[in-house]
Amino acid sequence: MSYLQLSKDSLSFTITKAHIKESLESLWRIECEGYMESLEEHPFTLDFFNSSRKDQENTFNSFPHKESTLNFHPNALINKQATFKISNPYPQSHSTSHTLDFINNALPSTLESLKDTIKSAKNKNKDTHHNQTSKDSKNSQESLDSLGRIKEYQGILCFVEYLGLNTQSSANVFHRGNLTPSLNHKHFFKLTLCSSLxxxxxxxxxxxxxxxxxxxxxxxxxxxxxxxxxxxxxxxxxxxxxxxxxxxxxxxxxxxxxxxxxxxxxxxxxxxxxxxxxxxxxAQRHSSREITFNPNVNNTLNEPCISSVSKLQSLRAHTFSQSSQNALNPFSLESLSLKSDSLLQEGEQNNFTHSLHINEHHYSNESSFTQSSDLKTPITLKEKRLRVIEQSLNAQSNIYDLTLNESITLNFSSSLKENKESLRDFIIIGMEQELINESLLENNFNSNDNAIKKENAKHLKESVTSLMNTEQINKGNESFNPLTQNTSNALESLSSPSSLGKSHSYSNTLTLLPITFSYTPxxxxxxxxxxxxxxxxxxxxxxxxxxxxxxxxxxxxxxxxxxxxxxxxxxxxxxxxxxxxxxxxxxxxxxxxxxxxxxxxxxxxxxxxxxxxxxxxxxxxxxxxxxxxxxxxxxxxxxxxxxxKAYSYHYSPYLRVSSPIASISSGLYHTPRVGDEVIVSFFDEDIDKPYISASLYNQSNPALPPLPLNAHQTSLSARTLNNTKETEDTNSSIVESGLNEITLSNIKEKEQIYLQAQRDYEELIKHNFTQKIQNNKDSIVEGAYNERIKKIHTQTIDLAKIVSIGGEYNTNVALSKDTIVGLSHTLNVGASNKLRVAKDSSEYVGEDKSVEIQANLNTSIKQDENRNVGGNKREVVEGDVELDSIKGLNYRSQEHINLQAINYIDVFAKESFSTQTDKQHTETADSKYSEIQTNYSVNAGNTIIHQVGDTSITAKGDCVIIKAGGVEVVIDSKGLIVKGGEVKAE
Incomplete structure (x- = not known):
C-alpha cells in the first residue's frame, strides 16, 4: 500500500511522488504524480464527456449515467474538491515485525503464515471467531492510531495532465483469480492540488x-x-x-x-x-510539541527528529530607514540609525520605535483628504519583517505530520534528561516536503520492470488466490468479513511492488522562527x-x-x-x-x-x-x-x-477636485455637478489616492454654447442648479434653464465678450476702477438704478449730454451744488417747476436775463426783499399793479421819482399822508380838489403864496399880503393897510 493517496469522491489515485510547498506567506500547493486503476482501457471520450456536461447543466436531471460516476476526464477533475492523505512513511520503524523482502526470498515463509491464518480461522467457532476477530481488529486499530496520524490536505485540483497507460508495468499483470475482475489498467496522471483559496x-x-x-x-x-x-x-x-x-x-x-x-x-x-x-x-500561543535534534545521518530506525539546522543570510540595506519614500512625511535621518541589538528584544525594539516616532519631522500639509499619511505602521511592519528574515532558520526533518503555524520545542540535548538550556521554542512559518514512494514509480510507464520481481509477485498472487478458492470460508457469513478483508489487505501488500525491495522516501525543509518574535508577512x-x-x-x-x-x-x-x-x-x-x-x-x-x-x-x-x-x-x-x-x-x-443583497461599491468617497490654482492665498474654485463626466487621476500612481483632474463633455452632458454654430466662442458658464427638493414635492422633473455666462466670441470684426448674470451681478473693487470705452456705451436698467459715491463725482462730457427722464427727477445735494455751463443753459419743464432753497439763494447772470411767464407770477417773500438794479428798471404791466404793504412803503431816488398816469393817480391813506422834499415841491394839475374833514394846516418857513391869475394871497412870517383887482391889502403888526382901493363896511 502507498502512504500517499489522493481521492476525489469515489475516485482514488495512488501517488508515487509529490512535492508540497506551504508557508504563511502563500497558499499551499501539492504537485504530484500517480495512477488510477480501472477496468476500462479507455475511461473517457470527448463525446461522452460533452454529453455528460449537457446532463449536468440540467439541474433537474440529477441522475447521471452509470459511466459518469467513474469518469476521470481531466475536464471532469479540474476545479473539483479532492483530499491528499499522507500516512506514516516509516511504519516498520514502530513495529516489531520485519519488512517483507522479496530479494531475500521471504515469500515461502510469508505464504505459509497466511495459510496458517486462514486454516486457524476456519477451524474456530463462528461466534468465537467473530468476537475474537473484532477484538483483534480493534486492538490493531488502536495500535495503528498510536503509530502515527494521517495528515490530510483538502483542496481543489488546479492542474490535471493525463499521461496514458503502461501495459508493460508489473503492476498490470496481477490477477485475483476468477472471483474479481482484473484491475489490469493503470492510468497515469500529473496532478496539482492547491488550497480552495x-x-x-x-x-x-x-x-x-x-x-x-x-x-x-x-x-x-x-x-x-x-x-x-x-x-x-x-x-x-x-x-x-x-x-x-x-x-x-x-x-x-x-x-x-x-x-x-x-x-x-x-x-x-x-x-x-x-x-x-x-x-x-x-503571535499565537499553542501547546508546543517537543522534537529531538538528531544530527546522525545514519538514522536507521527513522526516529522522528530534526536532523540539521541551517541559516542563510545576505547583506541588505535597511531601506525603510535609509530613505524616505513619502514626501508628505519624511523622517529625520538622525532618528533612523538602527541598532542591531534592538532587534533582539521586543521591549527594546518598542522603545526604539517610540523614540523614532518622536523624532519625526512633519510638514503642515501632511494630511490628505483621500488617504491619510501614515508612515508609522508601514515602517513598523518593515522592521518586524526584517526581524523575521534575520531570525528565521531552515531545518531538515523527517516528521511528516508537522503543520504550518505549529509551535515546536527543539531539544538540542542528546540526554533523555530534560535540560531547559537546550530547549528552543519555534513556530513553523514555512514547509517544503519531498515525498517519493520508490516502490510505486509506475508513473514512468516506459520502465522495464525487474523480471525476477515480476515472476515472484505473479507466483505469490496465484498461490494465494488458489488457496482462497480451495479454502474459501463461508462467503455470506458477515462475521468472517474482517478476516477476509485483512487477508485481502495482506495480499495487496504482498503483491505490491513495495515488497519488491523498494522503500519510501520522505523529507521536509522547515522554516522556523523563534517564538519570541511574531511573524510578519x-x-x-x-x-x-x-x-x-x-x-x-x-x-x-x-x-x-x-x-x-x-x-x-x-x-x-x-x-x-x-x-x-x-x-x-x-x-x-x-x-x-x-x-x-x-x-x-x-x-x-x-x-x-x-x-x-x-x-x-x-x-x-x-x-x-x-x-x-x-x-x-x-x-x-x-x-x-x-x-x-x-x-x-x-x-x-x-x-x-x-x-x-445587491452590492454597491462602484462609487468613491468624497474626492478632491483639481484646480489650476488652489491655495489659501489664491484659487480657481469649481464644484462638479451631479451627472458631469469627469477624469479621475491618481496621486503617485496609487490606486487609493484618486482625485478629479478634469471634466469632459459628452452626448448627455453637452457644452452650453450650441455647437457647431458657436464653435468660435470661448465660454465660462454655469447653469442654474436644479431644485431636487422641489422636484420631490411636485413629483416632476424640473430642469432649470437659467445661465451665468462669460463668453468670448472670436469672429473677425465681430469680436465680443459677453457677460450674462442670470440674476444678481456684484462687483467689489477695493481701489481704483478705470474704464475706457473707445466708442459708444449703451446702458439699460429695467429696474431702479442706485449709485452712491462717498467722495467726489467728476463727470466730463466733451460734447453734449442728453438726459431724458420719463418720470420724476430728484436731486438731493447735502452741501453745495455748482453747475457750470460754458455757453447757453436751457431748462425745459413740461409742467410745474419748483425750486426750494432752505437758506439763501443767489443767482448771477453775466449779461441779460429774460423771464417769460405765460401766466401769473407769484412771489412770496417771508422777510425782506432787496433789489439792486445797476441801470434802469422798467416794468410794463398790461393790467393793474397792486402794491400792498402791511407796514410802510418807501420809494427812494437819487434824482427824481416820476409818477405818471394816463387817467388818474389815486393816493389813499386811512391816516396821515405826507410828502416831504428838501427843495422844490411842485404840483401841476388841471384842477385840484381837497376835502379836509377837520383841520387843514399849511406851514412854511418863509412865504405861502396862494395865487389865482393876478390875485394872490401871500403869507409871510410878519405879514399877510392880499392882492386882488389892483388892490393890495397888507396885514402886519402895524395893522391893516389897503393900498389902491378903499375900505368899505357893508
Missing part, C-alpha cells in the same frame, strides 16, 4: 470599499466565495482594532491578491490549516493605477438623472464619483450573487426530488449524494462564517447577511 486568484476585479476597515473589506471579498472555499473561516486570531478607512481600492487584481495585499500590508497573515482558513495578526505592492479613468459625479442617491445639475459636496468641496471601471464589476458581482441564490434554491428543490426518487428506486445515487454533501458543506461554511463574526466585533465587521 486558489479559486480567488482566477479573476481580475475592480472594486471600491468606502468607510470600511481592512477586516470588513476582506470579509466582503470572501463572501463572494461562500460556496467555493470548502472550509470555514476563522477570524478568532484577529486581536487588534482596525479603523474604518475612507477608501480601499481593488484594481485589476485577483481577489486572492487583493485580500493578501490588504492582510500583509497590515501585519495580518492567513493560512489554510487544521480544517479551516485562519487569520492572525499577532512581506509587504505587497499595490497594483499600478491607471494614469486616468472616467467617472460620473453622483449625488446623495444613485439616481443620477433625478439629481442631474445639482451639487452634492462636503465642507471641503469634494464630490463623489461613479468610476466606470468599477461600475461594471458591480454588475458582475450582483449577477454572481443572484446566480448563487438561484443555484442554492434549485439545489434544495433538487435534493427534495432526488430524495423522493431514491425512496422509489431503493438506491442512492452517487452524484446526488455529492450534491447533498456540497450543499451541506456550503451551509456549514456559511454558518461558520457567520459564527466567526462574533470574534471580530471589535473590528466593526458588518453582518454578512447584508452582503447577500
Amino acid at each position: 486558489y479559486r480567488m486568484s482566477l479573476n481580475k476585479a475592480n472594486r471600491i470599499y468606502t468607510n470600511k476597515s481592512v477586516i470588513e473589506a476582506i470579509h466582503s471579498t470572501l463572501n463572494f466565495y461562500t460556496h467555493d472555499l470548502i472550509k470555514p473561516l476563522d477570524f478568532s486570531g484577529i486581536a487588534l482594532h482596525y479603523p474604518k478607512l475612507e477608501l480601499i481600492s481593488q484594481y485589476e487584481e485577483s481577489d486572492l491578491d487583493f485580500i493578501t495585499r490588504l492582510a500583509h500590508n497590515n501585519g495580518i497573515y492567513f493560512c489554510d490549516v487544521r480544517g479551516s482558513i485562519c487569520f492572525y495578526d499577532s 512581506s509587504l505587497k505592492s499595490k497594483p499600478k493605477a491607471p494614469s486616468s479613468t472616467l467617472g460620473v459625479v453622483i449625488g446623495e442617491s444613485e439616481d443620477i438623472d433625478g439629481e442631474r445639475n445639482t451639487i452634492h459636496t462636503d465642507n471641503f468641496g469634494r464630490v463623489k464619483v461613479r468610476i466606470n471601471c468599477f461600475a461594471s464589476q458591480e454588475v458582475i458581482d450582483n449577477a454572481r450573487v443572484k446566480e448563487q441564490n438561484n443555484v442554492q434554491g434549485k439545489n434544495i428543490e433538487n435534493n427534495h426530488s432526488q430524495g423522493t426518487l431514491q425512496n422509489i428506486n431503493g438506491n442512492t445515487n452517487t452524484h446526488t449524494q455529492t450534491t447533498n454533501d456540497t450543499l451541506s458543506n456550503t451551509t456549514q461554511t456559511e454558518e461558520n462564517i457567520h459564527s466567526q463574526e462574533n470574534h471580530t466585533t471589535n473590528n466593526d465587521v458588518e453582518n454578512n447577511h447584508s452582503q447577500m
Whole structure:
C-alpha cells in the first residue's frame, strides 16, 4: 500500500511522488504524480464527456449515467474538491515485525503464515471467531492510531495532465483469480492540488470599499466565495482594532491578491490549516510539541527528529530607514540609525520605535483628504519583517505530520534528561516536503520492470488466490468479513511492488522562527493605477438623472464619483450573487426530488449524494462564517447577511477636485455637478489616492454654447442648479434653464465678450476702477438704478449730454451744488417747476436775463426783499399793479421819482399822508380838489403864496399880503393897510 493517496469522491489515485510547498506567506500547493486503476482501457471520450456536461447543466436531471460516476476526464477533475492523505512513511520503524523482502526470498515463509491464518480461522467457532476477530481488529486499530496520524490536505485540483497507460508495468499483470475482475489498467496522471483559496486568484476585479476597515473589506471579498472555499473561516486570531478607512481600492487584481495585499500590508497573515482558513495578526500561543535534534545521518530506525539546522543570510540595506519614500512625511535621518541589538528584544525594539516616532519631522500639509499619511505602521511592519528574515532558520526533518503555524520545542540535548538550556521554542512559518514512494514509480510507464520481481509477485498472487478458492470460508457469513478483508489487505501488500525491495522516501525543509518574535508577512505592492479613468459625479442617491445639475459636496468641496471601471464589476458581482441564490434554491428543490426518487428506486445515487454533501458543506461554511463574526466585533465587521443583497461599491468617497490654482492665498474654485463626466487621476500612481483632474463633455452632458454654430466662442458658464427638493414635492422633473455666462466670441470684426448674470451681478473693487470705452456705451436698467459715491463725482462730457427722464427727477445735494455751463443753459419743464432753497439763494447772470411767464407770477417773500438794479428798471404791466404793504412803503431816488398816469393817480391813506422834499415841491394839475374833514394846516418857513391869475394871497412870517383887482391889502403888526382901493363896511 502507498502512504500517499489522493481521492476525489469515489475516485482514488495512488501517488508515487509529490512535492508540497506551504508557508504563511502563500497558499499551499501539492504537485504530484500517480495512477488510477480501472477496468476500462479507455475511461473517457470527448463525446461522452460533452454529453455528460449537457446532463449536468440540467439541474433537474440529477441522475447521471452509470459511466459518469467513474469518469476521470481531466475536464471532469479540474476545479473539483479532492483530499491528499499522507500516512506514516516509516511504519516498520514502530513495529516489531520485519519488512517483507522479496530479494531475500521471504515469500515461502510469508505464504505459509497466511495459510496458517486462514486454516486457524476456519477451524474456530463462528461466534468465537467473530468476537475474537473484532477484538483483534480493534486492538490493531488502536495500535495503528498510536503509530502515527494521517495528515490530510483538502483542496481543489488546479492542474490535471493525463499521461496514458503502461501495459508493460508489473503492476498490470496481477490477477485475483476468477472471483474479481482484473484491475489490469493503470492510468497515469500529473496532478496539482492547491488550497480552495486558489479559486480567488482566477479573476481580475475592480472594486471600491468606502468607510470600511481592512477586516470588513476582506470579509466582503470572501463572501463572494461562500460556496467555493470548502472550509470555514476563522477570524478568532484577529486581536487588534482596525479603523474604518475612507477608501480601499481593488484594481485589476485577483481577489486572492487583493485580500493578501490588504492582510500583509497590515501585519495580518492567513493560512489554510487544521480544517479551516485562519487569520492572525499577532503571535499565537499553542501547546508546543517537543522534537529531538538528531544530527546522525545514519538514522536507521527513522526516529522522528530534526536532523540539521541551517541559516542563510545576505547583506541588505535597511531601506525603510535609509530613505524616505513619502514626501508628505519624511523622517529625520538622525532618528533612523538602527541598532542591531534592538532587534533582539521586543521591549527594546518598542522603545526604539517610540523614540523614532518622536523624532519625526512633519510638514503642515501632511494630511490628505483621500488617504491619510501614515508612515508609522508601514515602517513598523518593515522592521518586524526584517526581524523575521534575520531570525528565521531552515531545518531538515523527517516528521511528516508537522503543520504550518505549529509551535515546536527543539531539544538540542542528546540526554533523555530534560535540560531547559537546550530547549528552543519555534513556530513553523514555512514547509517544503519531498515525498517519493520508490516502490510505486509506475508513473514512468516506459520502465522495464525487474523480471525476477515480476515472476515472484505473479507466483505469490496465484498461490494465494488458489488457496482462497480451495479454502474459501463461508462467503455470506458477515462475521468472517474482517478476516477476509485483512487477508485481502495482506495480499495487496504482498503483491505490491513495495515488497519488491523498494522503500519510501520522505523529507521536509522547515522554516522556523523563534517564538519570541511574531511573524510578519512581506509587504505587497499595490497594483499600478491607471494614469486616468472616467467617472460620473453622483449625488446623495444613485439616481443620477433625478439629481442631474445639482451639487452634492462636503465642507471641503469634494464630490463623489461613479468610476466606470468599477461600475461594471458591480454588475458582475450582483449577477454572481443572484446566480448563487438561484443555484442554492434549485439545489434544495433538487435534493427534495432526488430524495423522493431514491425512496422509489431503493438506491442512492452517487452524484446526488455529492450534491447533498456540497450543499451541506456550503451551509456549514456559511454558518461558520457567520459564527466567526462574533470574534471580530471589535473590528466593526458588518453582518454578512447584508452582503447577500445587491452590492454597491462602484462609487468613491468624497474626492478632491483639481484646480489650476488652489491655495489659501489664491484659487480657481469649481464644484462638479451631479451627472458631469469627469477624469479621475491618481496621486503617485496609487490606486487609493484618486482625485478629479478634469471634466469632459459628452452626448448627455453637452457644452452650453450650441455647437457647431458657436464653435468660435470661448465660454465660462454655469447653469442654474436644479431644485431636487422641489422636484420631490411636485413629483416632476424640473430642469432649470437659467445661465451665468462669460463668453468670448472670436469672429473677425465681430469680436465680443459677453457677460450674462442670470440674476444678481456684484462687483467689489477695493481701489481704483478705470474704464475706457473707445466708442459708444449703451446702458439699460429695467429696474431702479442706485449709485452712491462717498467722495467726489467728476463727470466730463466733451460734447453734449442728453438726459431724458420719463418720470420724476430728484436731486438731493447735502452741501453745495455748482453747475457750470460754458455757453447757453436751457431748462425745459413740461409742467410745474419748483425750486426750494432752505437758506439763501443767489443767482448771477453775466449779461441779460429774460423771464417769460405765460401766466401769473407769484412771489412770496417771508422777510425782506432787496433789489439792486445797476441801470434802469422798467416794468410794463398790461393790467393793474397792486402794491400792498402791511407796514410802510418807501420809494427812494437819487434824482427824481416820476409818477405818471394816463387817467388818474389815486393816493389813499386811512391816516396821515405826507410828502416831504428838501427843495422844490411842485404840483401841476388841471384842477385840484381837497376835502379836509377837520383841520387843514399849511406851514412854511418863509412865504405861502396862494395865487389865482393876478390875485394872490401871500403869507409871510410878519405879514399877510392880499392882492386882488389892483388892490393890495397888507396885514402886519402895524395893522391893516389897503393900498389902491378903499375900505368899505357893508
